[in-house]
Amino acid sequence: MSQPFLKIEGLSRHYPDASGKPQTPVFENVHFGIERGEFVCIIGHSGCGKTTILNVLAGLDEASSGVVIMDGREVRGPSLDRGVVFQSHALLPWLTALKNVEFGVRSRWPDWSREQVEQHSAKYLEMVGLKHALHRLPSELSGGMKQRVGIARAFAIQPKMLLLDEPFGALDALTRGTIQDELLSIVQATGQTVFMITHDVDEAILLADKILLMSNGPQARIAEIVEITLPRNRARATMHHDPQYYGIRNHLVDFLVNRSHDYVPLPEPEPV
Numbered sequence: 001m002s003q004p005f006l007k008i009e010g011l012s013r014h015y016p017d018a019s020g021k022p023q024t025p026v027f028e029n030v031h032f033g034i035e036r037g038e039f040v041c042i043i044g045h046s047g048c049g050k051t052t053i054l055n056v057l058a059g060l061d062e063a064s065s066g067v068v069i070m071d072g073r074e075v076r077g078p079s080l081d082r083g084v085v086f087q088s089h090a091l092l093p094w095l096t097a098l099k100n101v102e103f104g105v106r107s108r109w110p111d112w113s114r115e116q117v118e119q120h121s122a123k124y125l126e127m128v129g130l131k132h133a134l135h136r137l138p139s140e141l142s143g144g145m146k147q148r149v150g151i152a153r154a155f156a157i158q159p160k161m162l163l164l165d166e167p168f169g170a171l172d173a174l175t176r177g178t179i180q181d182e183l184l185s186i187v188q189a190t191g192q193t194v195f196m197i198t199h200d201v202d203e204a205i206l207l208a209d210k211i212l213l214m215s216n217g218p219q220a221r222i223a224e225i226v227e228i229t230l231p232r233n234r235a236r237a238t239m240h241h242d243p244q245y246y247g248i249r250n251h252l253v254d255f256l257v258n259r260s261h262d263y264v265p266l267p268e269p270e271p272v
């Protein structure tokens with residue numbers, strides 16, 4: 001059988017207590033795969049370990065056990081193959097929007113001329129509607145605009161995979177909706193593989209091909225994987241007209257409200 005583009009096997013993470021002894025794992029036995037070009041969202045209550053998993057996929061953190069294989073190679077440390085967008089935009093405050101994007105582009109293609117780097121970077125800022133703000137500093141941008149620069153910066157390095165940690169969490173509903181639409185159209189145009197954390201079930205249904213539902217920690221697991229079978233040409237304004245929509249939405253909300261804490265992990269198989 002062919003391997004998925006990204007394969008996560010037996011991931012667990014525990015932290016030591018004050019005396020240095022390992023505590024109960026925050027999450028354990030986390031297994032899932034992501035196909036090339038797939039958009040996968042992960043949903044679960046606060047503290048179940050979503051950000052930790054994303055950081056492990058990014059190579060910014062290490063799991064206590066388990067392995068992450070991307071495109072046939074084990075992930076060990078950060079790489080330009082993976083672009084990350086954090087909840088707080090993490091822009092360099094002394095550089096303009098354009099220079100912030102150019103920074104990554106120059107590292108990705110060190111042989112490019114200044115003009116090439118600039119043109120490529122400006123193109124991605126235009127895609128997120130920031131043509132008019134290329135030369136503004138982060139302090140001169142709104143929260144939504146900063147987040148757009150972060151998204152342009154991540155897309156501009158054309159990573160094999162994009163990792164998004166609640167990228168719209170701090171935005172007002174209107175801005176959030178507009179940027180979700182922009183993200184959807186860029187992802188559709190580029191076929192980018194995406195792993196995204198969100199707390200918003202409607203956002204997940206709009207964007208995802210499949211949604212990973214995590215049970216509560218400690219010892220959190222991927223309790224369920226929900227395939228989103230709504231046609232791919234989804235739009236925020238019309239999605240709720242689809243006959244499947246409320247069934248999927250109710251299923252996700254029911255998991256979060258009623259079932260995420262009752263999830264009983266299967267016992268480990270006895271060694272033979």
Ligand SMILES: Nc1ncnc2c1ncn2[C@@H]1O[C@H](COP(=O)(O)OP(=O)(O)OP(=O)(O)O)[C@@H](O)[C@H]1O
Pocket residue numbers: 015026044045046047048049050051052053217
């Ligand atoms: N350095 C650390 N030492 C001890 N515990 C930690 C450390 N870092 C994270 N944790 C614990 O690991 C758990 C998972 O944290 P993580 O941020 O991954 O969760 P999350 O699901 O992303 O939460 P949220 O939705 O609130 O962002 C939390 O209970 C947190 O307290």
